[in-house]
Every structure is written in structure tokens, then in C-alpha cells.
Amino acid sequence: MLKFLIFCTLAVAINAEIAEEEDVLVLKKSNFNEALQAHPNILVEFYAPWCGHCKALAPEYAKAAGMLKAEGSDIRLGKVDATEETELTQEYGVRGYPTIKFFKGGDKESPKEYSAGRQADDIVSWLKKRTGPAVATLNEVTDAESLIADNEVAVIGFFKDAESAGAQAYEKAAQAIDDIPFAKTSNDAVYSKFEVSKDSIVLFKKFDEGRNTFDGDLTKEALLSFVKANQLPLVIEFTEQTAPKIFGGEIKSHILMFLPKAASDFQDKMDQFKKAAEGFKGQILFIFIDSDVDDNQRILEFFGLRKEECPAIRLITLEDEMTKYKPESDAITAESITEFCKLFTEGKLKPHLMSQDIPKDWDKNPVKVLVGKNFEEVAFNPSKNVFVEFYAPWCGHCKQLAPIWEKLGEKYKDSADTIVAKMDSTANEIDAVKVHSFPTLKFFPAGEERKVIDYNGERTLEGFTKFLESGGKEGGAPAGDDDDLEPEDLEDDSDSEDGTDDSSSKSRHWICEVLHPKIARQSIKRPTGRPGLQRNSSLDSERATLRTDRLIFFYLLHLKTSAETMMKYYHCPASQTLGIKPCIQDVPITCKGAASLKPIRSVHFPNDILFQDYVRQGELERIGRFIRAQRVTLDTIYHSGESNTNERFSYTSRNVSSQTLFSALCPAFLSEQEWLQSTRPSCLGTWSV
CATH class of the missing domain: 3.40.30.10 (Glutaredoxin)
Structure with missing residues (x-):
């Protein structure tokens, strides 16, 4: 008893030393281990102050922390400023922001990567499922009512015999799904309340028909298919919040309706779209895109559409080549959409390829x-x-x-x-x-x-x-492109002191083609934050230092943080560099090794909505598969929608195979006005090893 009291006293003392911001523990290297000891279940966000996605997550993350604290839960949420706590960042392999890891039972060796949504309810639901049984037991009607009221989607298994084969299959299915709460009951009153007369499984939801009853064979696979088909609305609107569910789901065939919400016939067309969706649950995801929203214009461009051409219907498969399809008719009726989808599922549609009209003078000029x-x-x-x-x-x-x-x-x-x-x-x-x-x-x-x-x-x-x-x-x-060759098939004129690297796996071998390992081992420091701000300015929150090891530097930049994050480090000249010499752009390069420099090339990722959302969610494996499948050459990366006026400066390496070059362009968080007011001439230029 005395030992227990001493332990509790120490835990309280430790906890008192850890500062909190909106119920979120502020963690550092100095208090990290103590926090894990004091809180056996803790979710930790590794963030960067300048990261837009971290800023968007912050209020929901704090809300989730408050919800758990109000319930008296022993689950806590913490955060680590990864730009300050670099040792922790490296220790836990953080390669992008935000990275969220769950430490269960004080185990600091193998934390679980957080994989659910970015809303407070998603976070709380995921944590409760990770810390408790996969299936909760409902003993009262009020328990069931609370579960349904508190969640957008919830599944209840009605089983008189909790040890039956069906109940066991239900348990297995529940363990495989993180973002939806599962419960079970054998209570007669609960059966009666929800008008269930026999053992069954019901999915309750706050949209469309309100509930779906499973009527197939009670197997794990069949139950997972049932949940997948019914957990999303018949029609889901594309937003930044819904993008993870849209692109992260298993349904890879998407039909999109581009339509302004302000249209007088909006509701009629939406009703027609929903009616057609009923026949393709689990096969095709029906998505609505408001064509008046500025952020959606990139999607219209991707499909070769203009706002004036909406309403319009397009279908796309998110497989290797992301094939697009266009209906022959512009009519938006349940019948026409159903027929279009039916032809698609039967493999009878031809891909739609965009084309401009042939110019009358197309062959009049030399080119x-x-x-x-x-x-x-x-x-x-x-x-x-x-x-x-x-x-x-x-x-x-x-x-x-x-x-x-x-x-x-x-x-x-x-x-x-x-x-x-x-x-x-x-x-x-x-x-x-x-x-x-x-x-x-x-x-x-x-x-x-x-x-x-x-x-x-x-x-x-x-x-x-x-x-x-x-x-x-x-x-x-x-x-x-030769990005799908094994490293030994690529030319290598490396003159580094150590030609080895740790990126031999297939998922990263293309990085070997992008850069000579030498540059990736450097520590690159930004001299300032935003142009015009003093070094110690409170507004200079973007200042950061990259400390890297071998090819992890560019692995981090490309695969986890996207072009936006990349630019946050490079919007000013990198005055403190190792082994990197500046050369003025548009002037013949005369530095050592110039003869080996290859022409700069560029790659355009931005108009690819799938790639953008993979980057946004940090889906490393999918990004890698996309790059290989699309045969992308990682040369110059532009931020979405940016033009040449936003080109800043680039990096090139003379030790690159197949003329593949790396370039860093257009800081995403600087406006054009800010850029023009900054030291533009000193920023422009080519840097080479």
C-alpha cells in the first residue's frame, strides 16, 4: 500500500511538471519518458509550427483531448514540436507533419501509427477502440441510444449467444476496422427498442436511410464488405475533411458530379444522383464537387472542365493510370447515370481522352x-x-x-x-x-x-x-523512364567518400536515381524565417533546421511533406551549407564539374488530385506505388496551380543518372506580393554539388 501511495505521489509530481495547452500535454525530450510512465495510454502528435495541416488539426486535437479529460479517461493527448525536439523526431522516424503515434502501456519502443480521421470524434473513437475491447457490450437501452447518438456511424450486433460462430466472426470484423465503433447486445429490451426479432447485425448512421441490416453469410469478409458499402453516404461531397475517406477507402472507382450548389436545380440533380447511387454500393463511390468553390478548380482542370461546362459527370478509376470516362449524354438523370455506371462495370466504356480542337494553322509554322x-x-x-x-x-x-x-x-x-x-x-x-x-x-x-x-x-x-x-x-x-530499374542498372559516377546508402529497397530505389547520396548527408540551415523578419522575431516561426542522414533527406521531402513543406525550408538562400556552391542562373556555369551538369527538367504533380491527397495524408506506400506506376521522373516539383512567376531556385547534382535532376521551387506559403518584396535576386540561382 505504501509503495502504491509513493508511486501515485510521484506520478502526480511528474504530471505537474508537464505543461498543458488546451488539455494537450506539451512534451519535450526532458519529460517524454516521464509522460509515458505517468500516462499508460497517450497519443502524441509530432508537429511543425509552420505546417498548414498541423494548424488545421490543432483545434480538433485539442477538442478530442478535452472530451477524453471530461469523461475521466486515462487516455491523454500530447504534442511535440518536431522543429525543436529533433532528437525525439529522429528517434521515432518522423518524416512529415503531422505524424501521430499512439503509445500504449508505456511502451516507447513500438508505438502504433494513428490511421483514422482528423476530426475530434474520429480521434476519440480510434483511441477508445485501441484501449478497450473491439466490441463494447450494451446492457441497457440507454447504452445503445448513446452509442448511436454520439457517432456518425455505429454497428450493433444482436446475439443471444455471445459465443456463436456469427458473434465470433463479428468480433474479428470489428478488430479490422478502426474508425467505426462496434457493440453487441443480448438484452431483450434493446432488441425490442430497435425492432430486432432475431440475431442480426445493424449499421446505424445519421444520413440516407438511417440504418442497414446485414443479410449475408456471417463471415468476417462479408461483414467487412457490408460495412464498407454502407458506412459512407450515398453521395459524399469532396472537401479537405472528406478527402481521406474518399481516397483512403477501398472503393477505387469514383463517379463525380460537378455542380454549383447555388444552381436552381441543385436539389433535383442531387436527388437523381443519389437514386443512381443506390444500385452501386460498394462498387462505385458517388462524389459531389461544388464547381463554384475555388479550391475545387484544380479538380475541374484535371478533368478538362470549365465552370461554364457544369453540371457535368465524369468517372475515374484510381488504379495505375487513373483512367477517366465521360458519358455520351450531358443529361443528369438517375436512368442515364445508372446506364453509364452499368456500362463501366461491364467493361464496355472507352476511356475519355481530352483534346483541344485542331487549330486551322496547326501546320503553318515551323513547329x-x-x-x-x-x-x-x-x-x-x-x-x-x-x-x-x-x-x-x-x-x-x-x-x-x-x-x-x-x-x-x-x-x-x-x-x-x-x-x-x-x-x-x-x-x-x-x-x-x-x-x-x-x-x-x-x-x-x-x-x-x-x-x-x-x-x-x-x-x-x-x-x-x-x-x-x-x-x-x-x-x-x-x-x-528508368525509374523502375534496380539500382545496379543505373549509371553511377559517384565521387562521394562513401558510396553506400540505405535505400536499396524497391520502395525507395528510385531515390537513388534522383540524387547522389553526398548531398543528402548535408545539414542545410535556413539563415532566416520569412524575408524581412528579424532573426529573433516572434513571427519567425517558420525557421527550422534539417539534419539528415543519407537519402532520408529527400525521402522526407518528397514522400512525406510534399512540395509545400519543401518550400518552407528553401524560400531564402541557404547561406550555411556544406559542399553546395551557388551558381547564378542564366549565366554559363563555370564551377568545378559544370561539364557534367544535365539540363533541368520538370515534373508536374499538382493537377493529380490523387497524388495530392496521398501527400496530404502521408500515405508513403501509395505515393511510392503512384510514382512507379505513373513512371514519374522526380525533377522539378511545382506547387498546385503555380506558374513560372513563382519559380525560385533549384538544386541540381552533377552525379545523377539519366539526366534526372532535383529542383526545389515556389515556396507555397509566400504570396506573390511577399515574394516581390523579398530579396528575390539573391534567391534565384542554381546550386550544384
């Missing part, structure tokens, strides 16, 4: 203009050698290439068998070529073989000329 509608005819003309630039209008590197490409067109304008062309890949899609980086240069040699050769040489008039005169041999490679 021919290709669109989706004339690409096949021109590029695969058996009597012509066709060299095509796939570009994006906003791409800075495309703009830099433009005058050289025009000169190349001028040089071959009178050629009988060679065509120099260009195509805007943001407005045109083709089956033969999947473009994910800009500019992408591909050569279509004459002949019946329909060969495609990637250009990987110097982006100079001389380099292009040699390539064409050699028939695509000098500077060319078989179509397809």
Missing part, C-alpha cells in the same frame, strides 16, 4: 501544333520522323526551351521526312504516350513499328540536331 485529335495521324505517319515536345503552358523550363525548339523547327521546316512539333499536355491526352513531366521530348521514327524513343540528351540546338541526324540514337533511349 507544328499537335492536339489529341491529330496526334495519331501526324506522330505515327510511317513516312515521317516526328520529334515532339510535350509541354505545359505554365512550365518555366518549357518557356526556357521554347526559343531553342523554334530554332530547331526552323532548321527542319523544309525537310521532306522530319517534323518538329509540340503539344500542350495539360489540355490533350493520348493513349500512346503518358506524360508526367515537363518538358518531355519524344521521337517517333518513320516506319510501321510505331516506335517511341525518349530524348535524354542536352537541350541545345546542337544536341537536338545530332539526335535527329543519328535517327534517334545519339541522346535517345527506349520509351519509358
Whole structure:
């Protein structure tokens, strides 16, 4: 008894030393172990003060902490400023923000990664499920009523025999689902209250029909399918809050209705959409997108739509190539949508490829203009050698290439068998070529073989000329990026003191292609926070230091924190660097090793809504699969919707295979006005090892 009292006294003393902010424990290296001892069940958020997603989570996180505290729960929530507590950050492998880990029973060695939603109810529900039984027992009607009232979705199993095979299958299904509470009852009063006459499983929800009763074989798999099909509304609106459920779910076929909420016939069209959704539960996810919302414009652009063209229906599969489909009719009725979905499920639909109209003067200039509608005819003309630039209008590197490409067109304008062309890949899609980086240069040699050769040489008039005169041999490679090759298949002219790295796994081998390991071992320090702020300014919350080990640096930047986070570190010149020398942009590079520098290329991730949401949620495996499946070359990353005016500066490495280069551009959190007021000239430039 005395030992117990001493332990309690110590626990209280320890707890008193840990500061709280809105019921959330403020954790540091100095009190972390004590916190785990005092609180056997604690959820810890590793955050960065400048992180937008951390800021969005903060009020919900605090609300969840308050809810648990008010209930008298022994579960606590804590937070760690990862920019200050770097040792803790490294110890727990934090590679992005926010990272949330659950420490159960004081076990600091193997915390569980938090995997549910970002709302307070989601957090509380997940924690209760992790700390208690997967299935709660309801002994009173009021218990069941409270469960249903407190949750958007809840599942209750009605079993007279708690040891039956059906009840055991129910338990197993409950253990597999984190974000929905499961309960069971054998109480006659509860049966009567909810009009249940025999053993059954009922999903209660605060939308659509209100409840669904399971009527299949009582197996774990069947129950999981039942919950998956009914846990979401028939139609779910796309928002930042619902994005995790939309993209993180198992249903990968999505039909989208683009419609302004302000439309006079909004409710009628929504009713038609919902009616069609009833027949495709668990097969196709029905999503509504308000076409008047500014944040949704990127999605419209991705589907080649303008606000004036809404309402509109599109369907997409979130598989390797994210195939899009467009209905033949613009009518939005339950019948037309049902027929469209039926044809899709039967595999009878042809993919929809965007295309501009063929310009009347498409072949009047030295550089021919290709669109989706004339690409096949021109590029695969058996009597012509066709060299095509796939570009994006906003791409800075495309703009830099433009005058050289025009000169190349001028040089071959009178050629009988060679065509120099260009195509805007943001407005045109083709089956033969999947473009994910800009500019992408591909050569279509004459002949019946329909060969495609990637250009990987110097982006100079001389380099292009040699390539064409050699028939695509000098500077060319078989179509397809080499990011799916094993590391030993890639060229390596490393001159680092230690050529080894710890990224040999398939999930990260493409990083080896992106950068020479040497640069990734550096510590890069930002000299200031936002331009114009004093070093000790209270507003300078964005200041941070990256301490990295080998390739983890770029693994963190690309896979976990996205381009937005990347830019927060690089919006000012990195004055304190190791082994990195500045070279002025637009001036011939004369520093050591310049001869080996490859032309800068760029990749456009932003218009890919799937990739953006994978990044937002930190889905590392899915991001990796996406990059490999889409054959993305990690060159230059632009923030969504940004143009060349927001280009800042880039990093290039001379020890890169296959001309793959890394560039860091456009700090996402700086407005254009802020940028213009900052020390812009000193920020621009190319940095090379």
C-alpha cells in the first residue's frame, strides 16, 4: 500500500511538471519518458509550427483531448514540436507533419501509427477502440441510444449467444476496422427498442436511410464488405475533411458530379444522383464537387472542365493510370447515370481522352501544333520522323526551351521526312504516350513499328540536331523512364567518400536515381524565417533546421511533406551549407564539374488530385506505388496551380543518372506580393554539388 501511495505521489509530481495547452500535454525530450510512465495510454502528435495541416488539426486535437479529460479517461493527448525536439523526431522516424503515434502501456519502443480521421470524434473513437475491447457490450437501452447518438456511424450486433460462430466472426470484423465503433447486445429490451426479432447485425448512421441490416453469410469478409458499402453516404461531397475517406477507402472507382450548389436545380440533380447511387454500393463511390468553390478548380482542370461546362459527370478509376470516362449524354438523370455506371462495370466504356480542337494553322509554322485529335495521324505517319515536345503552358523550363525548339523547327521546316512539333499536355491526352513531366521530348521514327524513343540528351540546338541526324540514337533511349530499374542498372559516377546508402529497397530505389547520396548527408540551415523578419522575431516561426542522414533527406521531402513543406525550408538562400556552391542562373556555369551538369527538367504533380491527397495524408506506400506506376521522373516539383512567376531556385547534382535532376521551387506559403518584396535576386540561382 505504501509503495502504491509513493508511486501515485510521484506520478502526480511528474504530471505537474508537464505543461498543458488546451488539455494537450506539451512534451519535450526532458519529460517524454516521464509522460509515458505517468500516462499508460497517450497519443502524441509530432508537429511543425509552420505546417498548414498541423494548424488545421490543432483545434480538433485539442477538442478530442478535452472530451477524453471530461469523461475521466486515462487516455491523454500530447504534442511535440518536431522543429525543436529533433532528437525525439529522429528517434521515432518522423518524416512529415503531422505524424501521430499512439503509445500504449508505456511502451516507447513500438508505438502504433494513428490511421483514422482528423476530426475530434474520429480521434476519440480510434483511441477508445485501441484501449478497450473491439466490441463494447450494451446492457441497457440507454447504452445503445448513446452509442448511436454520439457517432456518425455505429454497428450493433444482436446475439443471444455471445459465443456463436456469427458473434465470433463479428468480433474479428470489428478488430479490422478502426474508425467505426462496434457493440453487441443480448438484452431483450434493446432488441425490442430497435425492432430486432432475431440475431442480426445493424449499421446505424445519421444520413440516407438511417440504418442497414446485414443479410449475408456471417463471415468476417462479408461483414467487412457490408460495412464498407454502407458506412459512407450515398453521395459524399469532396472537401479537405472528406478527402481521406474518399481516397483512403477501398472503393477505387469514383463517379463525380460537378455542380454549383447555388444552381436552381441543385436539389433535383442531387436527388437523381443519389437514386443512381443506390444500385452501386460498394462498387462505385458517388462524389459531389461544388464547381463554384475555388479550391475545387484544380479538380475541374484535371478533368478538362470549365465552370461554364457544369453540371457535368465524369468517372475515374484510381488504379495505375487513373483512367477517366465521360458519358455520351450531358443529361443528369438517375436512368442515364445508372446506364453509364452499368456500362463501366461491364467493361464496355472507352476511356475519355481530352483534346483541344485542331487549330486551322496547326501546320503553318515551323513547329507544328499537335492536339489529341491529330496526334495519331501526324506522330505515327510511317513516312515521317516526328520529334515532339510535350509541354505545359505554365512550365518555366518549357518557356526556357521554347526559343531553342523554334530554332530547331526552323532548321527542319523544309525537310521532306522530319517534323518538329509540340503539344500542350495539360489540355490533350493520348493513349500512346503518358506524360508526367515537363518538358518531355519524344521521337517517333518513320516506319510501321510505331516506335517511341525518349530524348535524354542536352537541350541545345546542337544536341537536338545530332539526335535527329543519328535517327534517334545519339541522346535517345527506349520509351519509358528508368525509374523502375534496380539500382545496379543505373549509371553511377559517384565521387562521394562513401558510396553506400540505405535505400536499396524497391520502395525507395528510385531515390537513388534522383540524387547522389553526398548531398543528402548535408545539414542545410535556413539563415532566416520569412524575408524581412528579424532573426529573433516572434513571427519567425517558420525557421527550422534539417539534419539528415543519407537519402532520408529527400525521402522526407518528397514522400512525406510534399512540395509545400519543401518550400518552407528553401524560400531564402541557404547561406550555411556544406559542399553546395551557388551558381547564378542564366549565366554559363563555370564551377568545378559544370561539364557534367544535365539540363533541368520538370515534373508536374499538382493537377493529380490523387497524388495530392496521398501527400496530404502521408500515405508513403501509395505515393511510392503512384510514382512507379505513373513512371514519374522526380525533377522539378511545382506547387498546385503555380506558374513560372513563382519559380525560385533549384538544386541540381552533377552525379545523377539519366539526366534526372532535383529542383526545389515556389515556396507555397509566400504570396506573390511577399515574394516581390523579398530579396528575390539573391534567391534565384542554381546550386550544384
